[in-house]
Structures are given as C-alpha cells and as structure tokens.
Amino acid sequence: xxxxxxxxxxxxxxxxxxxxxxxxxxxxxxxxxxxxxxxxxxxxxxxxxxxxxxxxxxxxxxxxxxxxxxxxxxxxxxxxxxxxxxxxxxxxxxxxxxxxxxxxxxxxxxxxxxxxxxxxxxxxxxxxxxxxxxxxxxxxxxxxxxxxxxxxxxxxxxxxxxxxxxxxxxxxxxxxxxxxxxxxxxxxxxxxxxxxxxxxxxxxxxxxxxxxxxxxxxxxxxxxxxxxxxxxxxxxxxxxxxxxxxxxxxxxxxxxxxxxxxxxxxxxxxxxxxxxxxxxxxxxxxxxxxxxxxxxxxxxxxxxxxxxxxxxxxxxxxxxxxxxxxxxxxxxxxxxxxxxxxxxxxxxxxxxxxxxxxxxxxxxxxxxxxxxxxxxxxxxxxxxxxxxxxxxxxxxxxxxxxxxxxxxxxxxxxxxxxxxxxxxxxxxxxxxxxxxxxxxxxxxxxxxxxxxxxxxxxxxxxxxxxxxxxxxxxxxxxxxxxxxxxxxxxxxxxxxxxxxxxxxxxxxxxxxxxxxxxxxxxxxxxxxxxxxxxxxxxxxxxxxxxxxxxxxxxxxxxxxxxxxxxxxxxxxxxxxxxxxxxxxxxxxxxxxxxxxxxxxxxxxxxxxxxxxxxxxxxxxxxxxxxxxxxxxxxxxxxxxxxxxxxxxxxxxxxxxxxxxxxxxxxxxxxxxxxxxxxxxxxxxxxxxxxxxxxxxxxxxxxxxxxxxxxxxxxxxxxxxxxxxxxxxxxxxxxxx
Numbered sequence: 001x002x003x004x005x006x007x008x009x010x011x012x013x014x015x016x017x018x019x020x021x022x023x024x025x026x027x028x029x030x031x032x033x034x035x036x037x038x039x040x041x042x043x044x045x046x047x048x049x050x051x052x053x054x055x056x057x058x059x060x061x062x063x064x065x066x067x068x069x070x071x072x073x074x075x076x077x078x079x080x081x082x083x084x085x086x087x088x089x090x091x092x093x094x095x096x097x098x099x100x101x102x103x104x105x106x107x108x109x110x111x112x113x114x115x116x117x118x119x120x121x122x123x124x125x126x127x128x129x130x131x132x133x134x135x136x137x138x139x140x141x142x143x144x145x146x147x148x149x150x151x152x153x154x155x156x157x158x159x160x161x162x163x164x165x166x167x168x169x170x171x172x173x174x175x176x177x178x179x180x181x182x183x184x185x186x187x188x189x190x191x192x193x194x195x196x197x198x199x200x201x202x203x204x205x206x207x208x209x210x211x212x213x214x215x216x217x218x219x220x221x222x223x224x225x226x227x228x229x230x231x232x233x234x235x236x237x238x239x240x241x242x243x244x245x246x247x248x249x250x251x252x253x254x255x256x257x258x259x260x261x262x263x264x265x266x267x268x269x270x271x272x273x274x275x276x277x278x279x280x281x282x283x284x285x286x287x288x289x290x291x292x293x294x295x296x297x298x299x300x301x302x303x304x305x306x307x308x309x310x311x312x313x314x315x316x317x318x319x320x321x322x323x324x325x326x327x328x329x330x331x332x333x334x335x336x337x338x339x340x341x342x343x344x345x346x347x348x349x350x351x352x353x354x355x356x357x358x359x360x361x362x363x364x365x366x367x368x369x370x371x372x373x374x375x376x377x378x379x380x381x382x383x384x385x386x387x388x389x390x391x392x393x394x395x396x397x398x399x400x401x402x403x404x405x406x407x408x409x410x411x412x413x414x415x416x417x418x419x420x421x422x423x424x425x426x427x428x429x430x431x432x433x434x435x436x437x438x439x440x441x442x443x444x445x446x447x448x449x450x451x452x453x454x455x456x457x458x459x460x461x462x463x464x465x466x467x468x469x470x471x472x473x474x475x476x477x478x479x480x481x482x483x484x485x486x487x488x489x490x491x492x493x494x495x496x497x498x499x500x501x502x503x504x505x506x507x508x509x510x511x512x513x514x515x516x517x518x519x520x521x522x523x524x525x526x527x528x529x530x531x532x533x534x535x536x537x538x539x540x541x542x543x544x545x546x547x548x549x550x551x552x553x554x555x556x557x558x559x560x561x562x563x564x565x566x567x568x569x570x571x572x573x574x575x576x577x578x579x580x581x582x583x584x585x586x587x588x589x590x591x592x593x594x595x596x597x598x599x600x601x602x603x604x605x606x607x608x609x610x611x612x613x614x615x616x617x618x619x620x621x622x623x624x625x626x627x628x629x630x631x632x633x634x635x636x637x638x639x640x641x642x643x644x645x646x647x648x649x650x651x652x653x654x655x656x657x658x659x660x661x662x663x664x665x666x667x668x669x670x671x672x673x674x675x676x677x678x679x680x681x682x683x684x685x686x687x688x689x690x691x692x693x694x695x696x697x698x699x700x701x702x703x704x705x706x707x708x709x710x711x712x713x714x715x716x717x718x719x720x721x722x723x724x725x726x727x728x729x730x731x732x733x734x735x736x
Contacts (some may be wrong), residue, residue: 002067003089006239009420010185011509012418012492018149020148020149021124027408031122031123031125031126032564032565033185033365033564033566033577034078034181034185034186034187034188034193034315035124035188035193035196035197035200037066037078037123037126037179038078038080038197039124039197039200039202039203040120040122041080041120041123041177041717042063042065042080042203042206042212043202043203043206043275044059044120044204045063045080045082045084045175046063046210046274047274048082048084048085048175049061049082049084049210050274050613051084052084054084058085059083059084059210060209061209061211062083062210062211062212062213062214063080063081063210063211063212063213064079064080064081064082064168064212064215064475065077065078065080065081065212065214065215065225066079066081066215066217067079067187067190067193067214067215067216067217068160068217069187069189069216069218070183070184070219072218076180076181076183076187077178077180077181077456078178078179078181078187079176079177079178079179080148080176081167081168081169081172081174081175081176081177082174083169083172083174083176084173084174084175085135085173086133086134086135086136086141086173086174086175087131087133087135087141088133088135088139088141088156089141089143089153089154089155089156091132091135092133092141092153093143093153095120096120096143096145096151097143097153097295098130098149107135120145121149122143122179122727123177123179124145124146124147124148124179125147125148125181126147126179126181126182126185127179127180127181127182127185128144128145128147128179129144129145129177129178130142130143130144130145130177130178130179130180131143131144131145131175131176132167132175132176132177132178133173133174133176134159134163134164134167134169134172134173134174135173135735136173137156138158138159139156139157139158139159140156140157140158140159140160140163141154141156141265142154143543150493161200176712177379178181182611183609183611183612184563184564184609184610185564186566186607186609186612190214190216190219190221192259193214194214194223194225196229197214197225197568197712198225198226198227199227199228199570201269201276201278201279202275202276202277203225203227203276204227204269204276205271205274205276207225207226207227207229208569209241211223212225213225215644219341221338227560228265228295230257230261231257231258231264232255232256232258232296233255233256234253234254234255234258235254235255235256235295235354235359235561236252236253236254236297236359236445237251237252237253237254238252238355238478239252239253240252240345240351240355241253242301242303242344242348242351243347243351244324244343245303245324245344245345245347247303248301248303248344248348249301249302250300250301250303250348250351250352251299251300251301252268252297252298252299252352252353252355252356253297253298253299254268254295254296254297254356254359255293255295255296255297255430255550256359256363257296259292259296260290260293260646261293261294261296262293262591262599265296266279266281266292266293266294266295266296267279267280267281267287267296268280268281268282268295268296268297268298268299268352268356268455269297269298269299270299270301271298271299271300271301272300272301272302272303272304272305272308272330272419273302273305275305277304277330277337277338278336278337278338280337280349281356281671282349282352282353282356283349283353283357284579285358286356286360287598289360290647290649291360291361291363291364291367291648292360292363294363295356295359295363299348299352301348301602303344304329304330304338304344307325307329307344308328308329308330310325311327311328311329319356323343324343324344325342325344326342326343327339327341327344327345328342329344329345339401340483355399358688370635372395373666373667373669374633374635374654374663374669374672375672376483376669376672376673378673379673380507382678382731382732383631385731386631386682386685386728386731386732387628387629387630387631388629389724389727389728390631390685390724390725391628391629392481392690393689393724393727394629394689394692394693395479395691396479396481397693397697397720398478406512416441416443418445419446420442420443420445420447421440421441421442421443421446421447421508421510422440422510423438423439423440423442423503423510423511424438424439424440424441424512425438425512426512426513426516427458427512427513427514427515428490428512428513428515429514429515429516429517429522429523430465430491430492430514430515430516431492431493431516431517431519432492432493432495432516432518433491433492434489434491434492435468435489435490435491435492436489436490436492436514437488437489438487438488438489438490438501438512439485439486439487439488440456440472440483440485440486440503440505440508440510441477441480441483441484441485442474442483442484442508443482443483444482444483445483446483447506447507447508449506450474450484450505450506451474451484452473452474452475452476452484453473454472454473454474454484454505455471455472455473455505455625456471456472456474456486456503456504456505457470457471457503457504457505457526458471458472458488458501458502458503458571458709459499459501459502459503459504459636460471460490460499460501461495461499461500461501461502462499462500463493463494463500464492464493464494464495464496464516465490465492465496465499465500465501465514466490466491466493467488467489467490467491467494467501468488468489468490468491469488469489472487472488473486474486474505475487486503490514492514492516492517493516494516495516495517495518495681496514496516497515498513498515499514499515499516500512500513500514501514520586521585521586521587523586524550524586524587524588526585527550527551527552527587527588528555528611529551529556529613529615530549530550530551530556530608530613530614530615531549531551531615532547532548532550532606532608532615532616532617533547533548533549534547534548535617535618536615536617536618536619536620537606537617537618537619537620538594538620538621539572539589539595539620539621539622539624540617540621540622540623541597541598541599541600541622541623542596542598543596544557544575544594544595544596545594545595545596546592546593546594547592547593547594547595547606547617548579548591548592548593549563549565549590549591549592549593549608549615550587550588550589550590551580551588551610551613552587553582553584553586553587553589553698554582554589556589556599556610556613557580557582557589557610557637558582559582560579560580560581560589561579561580561610562578562579562580562610563578563579563580563590563591563608563609563610564578564608564609564610564703565578565593565606565607565608565609566606566607566609567604567605567606567607567619568604568605568606568607569602569603569604569619571598571599571602571604571621572596572597572602572604572606572619572621573595573596573597574593574594574595575593575594575595575596575605576591576592576593576594577591578591578593579591579611580610584631591608595619597620597621600621600622600623600647600648601621601645601695602619602620602621603618603619603620603621604618604619604620605617605618605619606618606619622696623648629648629649629650629689630648630649630650631649631650631652631653631685632649632650632651632652633651633654633656634651634652634653634654635654636653636654636655637655637656638651638653638656641653641656642656642658642659642684642687643684643687643688650685650688650689652685658680659680662674662676662677662680663677664677675733678732678733679732679733680728681732682728682731682732682733683686683728683730684726685723685728686721686724686725686728687721687726690717690720690721690724691717693720694713694716694720697716698713
C-alpha cells in the first residue's frame with residue numbers, strides 16, 4: 001500500500017461546516033483577556049516591520065496603544081496603531097478573512113512570529129475588531145470582524161487628510177486596529193497594564209527594539225512600555241547541535257543576576273528566529289530551587305521555525321509526518337511554549353539542562369560553603385532545633401484549608417479559642433443515605449479533667465439522622481499538641497430542614513445544626529446570582545485546587561455560555577474550560593476550574609464575568625501543613641530587614657548592623673558562640689515566625705482583622721511572641 005493512501009480522500013466527500021460555537025471556544029483558548037489581545041496586535045505589527053526590514057526598508061518601528069476605559073456597563077476601547085505598509089482590501093481578504101492559512105511570511109522564510117492566520121480574528125472575541133489601513137496605493141481600506149466569525153469589507157476610497165487625521169497616520173502608510181471591548185473583559189488601569197505588558201515574555205525583544213507607547217485617553221497619561229532591566233554577569237555562552245536533527249544548532253547564554261530573582265523574572269527565554277515562546281528552567285524541580293533563581297538567559301534555536309514549516313508543508317501536501325516531527329513543535333495557541341511531548345523539545349531541553357544544571361549546583365555549593373564558613377557545628381545544631389520548633393509552632397497556629405469541612409468550621413475554630421472546645425462542623429448539609437464526619441476538639445489546658453479514653457456521649461435530636469456511635473472515645477489530636485479529639489459519623493435518614501446532633505462530656509454540652517436534603521438540587525437553592533461557591537480559597541503550593549462558578553438556571557443562564565475569568569496575580573495558573581454548563585436537574589449552571597501555584601505567600605482576586613454579571617473570590621497560596629522550616633545565614637544585607645522568607649527558608653542577613661556586630665568578623669565569626677549573638681538570633685527567628693503566622697492568619701481569616709486597629713493586631717502578635725520567644729531562647733541559651 002502506498003504511504004500516501006492514508007491521506008487520499010474520495011472525491012465525493014462533503015466538508016463539515018464550522019459552527020459559531022466551535023469558533024468561539026477556540027477563540028477563547030487563543031485570546032483570554034485584553035493582555036492576550038494586545039500581545040497579538042503588537043506582534044502582528046512587529047511581524048510586518050520585520051517583513052519590511054527584510055526587504056531593506058528603513059523604518060522607525062513605532063507602535064502606539066490607546067486605551068479608553070468606561071466606568072459604566074458600556075464597552076471600553078483599545079486601539080493599536082503602526083506605521084508599516086498597511087493592507088489593501090485584497091490583502092485584508094487574504095489575511096483576515098481566512099482561518100489557518102500561512103500568510104504571515106514564515107512560509108517564505110521570513111523570521112516572523114505569526115504562523116496560524118487566526119490571531120487577528122481571535123481578538124474579535126473581546127468585541128468588534130475594526131481594521132483600517134492606508135496602503136501603498138494611497139487608498140483607505142476598512143474591514144470589520146464581529147465575533148465569532150462575521151465580517152464586513154468596505155469599498156476602498158482615496159485617503160484624504162480627514163481620514164489620515166482620524167486614523168492618526170499623518171503621512172505614509174499604516175494600520176489602526178480598534179477593538180470595542182465587551183464589559184465582560186475588564187480593561188486594567190494604566191499602571192497595571194503598562195507593568196504587565198512590560199513583564200510579558202513574548203514581548204521581551206520587541207520592547208527593546210521598538211518604541212511602544214501606551215496612552216490613557218481619559219487621564220492623558222502616556223508612557224513607553226519597557227521590559228524589566230535585569231543586570232547580571234555572563235556565566236555561560238555556548239553553541240551546540242541538537243542530536244538527531246542534522247543542522248539544528250542552538251545558542252545558550254546564561255547570566256547570574258546581582259540579586260536573586262523570582263519566577264517571573266528569572267529563567268531562560270526560548271527563542272526561534274523572532275518569536276520568544278516561553279521562559280523555563282528546563283526541569284520543573286529547578287523552577288523553585290532558590291539556587292536556580294539567581295540565573296537568567298536565552299536559548300536561541302532557529303531550527304524551531306524549520307520544524308514548524310516542515311510540519312505545515314507536509315500537512316498541505318498530505319505527506320505523513322516523520323517520528324522526529326510528529327506534531328507542531330510549538331503550542332499552536334502560543335500559551336504553553338514548546339510542546340513537551342515533541343521529541344525535539346525533549347532533546348533540546350536535555351542538552352540545555354546538561355549545561356545549566358552545573359551552574360545551579362556550583363551556586364548551591366558556593367552558598368553552602370559560605371554558610372559553612374559562618375556556621376560552627378554547635379550553631380548548626382542549635383539552628384536545627386529552632387527549625388523543628390518553628391515548624392511545630394506554625395503548624396499549631398496556622399489553620400489551612402486542607403478539606404472542605406476545615407473551611408466550613410471557621411466559626412467552630414473561633415469558639416475553640418474562646419471556650420476551649422468546639423464541635424465541627426457547626427452546620428452541615430447531608431443528603432439522604434449519605435454520611436458526614438463530625439469531631440469534638442478539647443483543649444486540655446482549659447479542661448485538665450479530661451484524658452485519652454474518656455467517652456463523649458452523642459445524641460441525635462430527631463429521627464431524621466442517625467449516629468454511627470452512641471459514645472466515642474477521646475484520642476490525642478493528630479496535629480495539635482495539648483488537644484484531645486473525638487470523631488464519628490452522622491447519616492441522613494429522611495428529609496429535615498432543621499435537626500442536629502448534641503454531645504456531652506462532663507461540663508461540656510454543645511450541639512451542631514444539620515439539614516438533611518432530599519436531593520442534591522437543594523444544595524443550590526440559595527444561588528440567586530453569579531457567584532463562586534466560596535468567598536475564599538487557600539491553594540496549597542504544588543496541588544491543584546478545585547474552584548466552582550455558579551449561576552442560577554435559567555434566570556441568568558439558560559444555555560451553555562462562555563465566561564471570562566481574570567486573576568490579578570500571574571503566580572496563580574487558572575486551568576479548565578471557561579464554560580458555564582447548565583445542570584437543569586440541579587437548577588444551576590456550573591463552571592469547574594482548577595487553580596495551581598508553586599509560589600507560597602501569594603494573594604490574588606479571581607473575577608468571573610458574563611454579560612451584566614460579575615463575581616469575585618480571593619485566593620491565597622500556602623505551603624502544605626507540616627512542611628519543614630529551614631534557617632540559613634545569608635552573607636549580605638537586606639537593607640532595612642534582618643531576615644526574609646524564601647518559600648519555607650528563613651534567611652538571616654549576617655551583614656545587618658544588629659546582627660554583624662554580635663556575629664563577629666571573618667574568618668572565624670567567633671561571636672556566634674557568645675550568648676549575645678545567640679539571644680539576638682532567637683529574637684530574629686521568633687520575630688520572623690510570628691510575623692509569618694500573623695500574615696497567614698490575616699490572609700486566611702480576613703474577617704477577624706477587617707476592622708481591627710493596630711493595637712488589636714499587635715496584641716495578637718505579642719501573644720504569639722510571648723509563647724514562642726521563650727522556646728527560641730531556651731534552644732539557643734539553655735537555662736542554668
């Protein structure tokens with residue numbers, strides 16, 4: 001059988017039409033917000049400048065962005081203007097009114113970013129996109145694209161002075177793209193937009209080579225967008241060939257920054273001829289290695305474009321793809337960079353990692369050597385003891401959302417602090433035939449008369465529920481020292497709007513309210529508007545958190561609908577299909593998303609929008625319960641800070657004036673064995689640990705501090721210090 005037979009099509013086949021819904025869903029993957037739209041339009045302008053430069057033309061490469069924000073439900077407007085060669089109506093029809101054609105110039109070996117002929121059309125997802133050009137023929141050409149795939153193409157006319165004034169193109173040629181943004185896609189303020197566009201990896205080279213101006217039409221603010229300037233010393237500059245791909249040459253440059261970077265600044269840019277596809281550390285484990293965060297650089301490989309073109313050419317000619325290039329090497333949506341499943345990516349990253357990892361390991365050894373020069377054996381032993389005590393203290397005082405019941409029992413946690421006991425959860429909904437876990441916590445300091453093995457009496461207030469136990473024994477709490485816990489199950493037997501369970505032991509008598517639901521639909525009876533199922537989510541680092549968006553069916557949603565979701569902090573990755581799907585049997589429409597982050601101590605607002613409705617929730621990232629604490633010396637200064645947290649590592653600045661005077665001088669640092677230094681070390685660690693506990697409490701329980709003044713906040717902080725500081729001092733300076 002001929003290898004081409006698998007591609008052969010009978011001549012009488014009919015083409016499957018593309019529905020509006022299909023186009024809309026794919027546009028949502030390509031352009032999710034105003035940032036994505038602007039990046040698409042900026043890179044389109046840059047591609048055209050590159051094309052003209054390849055022809056030997058001299059250009060200024062200026063790109064202008066205008067933003068007009070609306071405070072009402074009316075749409076906002078963004079405009080992007082360039083001064084390239086514009087498009088005639090014929091060119092508009094060829095470039096704008098087809099999906100997927102190779103019209104950017106890459107097929108002709110021009111080093112441009114565009115390849116898919118869809119970005120400009122995807123921008124129309126935000127609202128009507130209007131393309132106005134003055135082309136080299138001296139005429140004005142106009143095309144409007146309406147979401148998801150409709151257009152109008154006007155008849156060309158002579159470019160008059162009035163038209164030029166309206167477009168802001170006083171002479172020569174150029175293009176103005178105007179996008180009327182729907183209210184469901186919020187336009188960030190001027191300062192935020194400027195910063196986040198400057199931070200975007202895809203624009204890093206363009207911002208250094210072009211003049212890109214951002215103007216707020218309402219306030220009159222006008223600024224040039226610039227990429228962050230990161231200073232560093234070159235540690236590696238090497239070219240290498242990629243095995244298995246003849247002629248595939250890559251150039252790797254790695255620099256060490258003057259100060260440690262975060263994940264958004266550090267890493268290695270992956271670039272083909274023109275496009276920057278992503279930033280990476282080549283190995284996921286290095287992405288949060290504090291020693292890797294000192295490095296940044298660029299890996300350039302023109303062969304990436306070659307693989308892309310070869311794949312497209314084979315597809316057009318209906319030739320089977322070889323094993324070394326079985327799919328597009330770059331994510332066609334340009335959201336995830338190089339595709340990790342492509343064999344070329346695997347080999348390229350493997351070769352780069354061979355060269356990058358030794359730099360990280362050398363950095364690690366250098367810092368360990370520097371620390372070892374400071375730390376004596378006795379100091380390290382005392383620090384190890386402090387690490388264990390700090391981890392135990394933080395685990396005791398920080399409540400994390402590790403289960404649904406945990407978050408539902410905030411009220412019980414408050415009762416526990418005040419009364420010394422709590423029944424969890426204080427309120428529960430149980431489906432008929434299903435069971436729910438309940439538990440009683442008792443503080444032994446408040447109730448010294450109770451001990452392990454004592455029995456708690458459990459009584460169901462009505463017959464609509466049943467308990468798995470009439471008596472449950474007290475056990476040692478698995479996580480909290482000095483706390484006893486008793487656990488049991490309660491089952492829903494028949495519908496009840498108000499029942500409950502009551503428990504007794506000694507002088508403790510308390511109860512919990514229970515509603516027994518006949519069907520799951522009753523869980524959502526309270527949904528009257530667009531909302532998240534929680535006001536706040538704690539996201540454990542490295543672990544995806546499920547998030548639900550709800551809307552009443554059919555008051556707001558009566559059919560499947562797209563929903564815009566925006567997060568104010570890029571440290572959180574939002575995953576999942578942004579579609580509200582009706583569940584008529586439940587009376588709601590539901591959108592299920594997942595949130596992932598690798599960075600602790602991050603805060604964000606997550607916003608969901610559909611036509612005329614919006615909802616928000618708060619995100620906070622936390623380390624997993626029980627994560628170890630590391631205490632290290634940093635041979636430097638943090639300006640006005642004596643310490644800083646890097647994930648779960650507490651770094652103490654040895655050159656801070658209040659530390660260095662007691663530590664002593666190189667090479668022996670003899671002061672570390674003196675009581676003065678050990679006392680100040682205990683103070684610093686206690687301050688850092690209690691400060692972190694307070695920041696976590698404020699983030700996870702904002703209602704407790706919403707109206708608190710400084711005295712209230714400081715009182716809680718000093719209470720923590722009073723508890724932990726003696727422990728820290730005892731571990732540093734044993735009592736005589």
